[in-house]
Amino acid sequence: MSTTQTNKIEIIKAATSKINEVDFENLSFGSIFTDHLFECDFKNGEWQKPVIKPYAPFLLDPSSRVFHYGQAIFEGMKAYKDEDDAIWLFRPDENYKRFNKSAVRMAMQEVPEDIFMNGLKELLKLDEAWIKRGKGNSMYIRPFMIATGTGVIANPSDNYKFMIILSPVSAYYAGEVKVLIAEHYSRAANGGIGAAKAAGNYAAQFYPTSLANKQGFQQVIWTDDATHTKLEEAGTMNVFFRINDTLFTAPVSERILDGVTRKTLIDLAKSEGINVDVRPVLVSELVEASKNGTLKEIFGAGTAAVVSPISGFSYQDVYHELPNNEDSMALKLKDKLTNIQNKIAEDTFGWTVKV
Ligand code: COI
Numbered sequence: 001m002s003t004t005q006t007n008k009i010e011i012i013k014a015a016t017s018k019i020n021e022v023d024f025e026n027l028s029f030g031s032i033f034t035d036h037l038f039e040c041d042f043k044n045g046e047w048q049k050p051v052i053k054p055y056a057p058f059l060l061d062p063s064s065r066v067f068h069y070g071q072a073i074f075e076g077m078k079a080y081k082d083e084d085d086a087i088w089l090f091r092p093d094e095n096y097k098r099f100n101k102s103a104v105r106m107a108m109q110e111v112p113e114d115i116f117m118n119g120l121k122e123l124l125k126l127d128e129a130w131i132k133r134g135k136g137n138s139m140y141i142r143p144f145m146i147a148t149g150t151g152v153i154a155n156p157s158d159n160y161k162f163m164i165i166l167s168p169v170s171a172y173y174a175g176e177v178k179v180l181i182a183e184h185y186s187r188a189a190n191g192g193i194g195a196a197k198a199a200g201n202y203a204a205q206f207y208p209t210s211l212a213n214k215q216g217f218q219q220v221i222w223t224d225d226a227t228h229t230k231l232e233e234a235g236t237m238n239v240f241f242r243i244n245d246t247l248f249t250a251p252v253s254e255r256i257l258d259g260v261t262r263k264t265l266i267d268l269a270k271s272e273g274i275n276v277d278v279r280p281v282l283v284s285e286l287v288e289a290s291k292n293g294t295l296k297e298i299f300g301a302g303t304a305a306v307v308s309p310i311s312g313f314s315y316q317d318v319y320h321e322l323p324n325n326e327d328s329m330a331l332k333l334k335d336k337l338t339n340i341q342n343k344i345a346e347d348t349f350g351w352t353v354k355v
Helices: 065-069 092-105 113-126 199-214 260-271 283-292 329-341
Strands: 003-006 009-012 036-043 051-054 072-074 077-081 087-090 138-147 160-169 178-181 219-223 230-234 237-243 246-249 275-278 295-302 306-310 312-315 318-321 352-354
Touching (some): 009 113, 036 113, 051 113, 065 138, 072 092, 087 113, 092 113, 092 138, 113 138, 113 160, 230 283, 237 260, 237 329, 260 275, 260 329, 295 329, 306 329
Parallel strands (some): 009 051, 178 219, 246 275
Antiparallel strands (some): 003 009, 072 138, 077 087, 077 138, 087 352, 230 237, 295 306, 312 318
């Protein structure tokens, strides 16, 4: 191991790299991590010296608040390499802002921008060999923060650990995506933490999603908790519905995550002259549109999922198969988006940021 300092970050390099053990042609999403991680602790009322060090397990006190009260938040971002091997981030400011919004909602410490952004950029530079060029390849970035303060009193922690880990990825969904529309379970409620990227929001979905998996569905589309009549979002992505040639998606709310890919697709679609209607979408409208043949597409949008076409949905035990569209808006928007992210097309929106 060797130690250096960059932008006040201590860098402890791994003695050897694991990169040659990785089969980059057969990556399973989020299961392989690069040689290093970024870490910065908040304790004694201040942020401590940030460090980049070899990726490894670490010790925590069993009474750390994260284990008992679930004070844990995360983000999902991606980095890409262009044909000159320059590294690019996509709208990192949006993830940074949302991270701190989540921190405030979960009564956690906000992370200063220089710690978040410099830590991320230095980590990407150090592990740059792990970022592969070409569409479909990217480096999934997982910034997260956990409560490390000890004691099982049910109060917010005074100490936190902020970390960033990197995972080279290809597609999140390898095959067909069929969804079940929730009739009983909910992802979030008004006044709750649905708009935060809180770890518990995802844990709460695991059980109902596993029931859906057993019935052959990959994901659940959540409906509003009060009436179960409005379509909200899916487990790992926001959702768009194409009825005739208009795209509909639910407005963000206290219950729905303000997805970066979601807002990007809205802007991209509008710039392509596609009519986008952001308003609550009713389950009854979807069923009706499916019956009368005006429902053309449903697709998910998220950092991990990118743009994922959905092949059909089930509601009240009736399965509705979606038509095959030669002029798929999902695929057109996916192409536009990934061309910008991979620096194949000009980024007229100013979304890409060089590392
Ligand atoms: C992302 O798209 O980055 C997410 O956070 C979804 C994740 C649960 C895979």
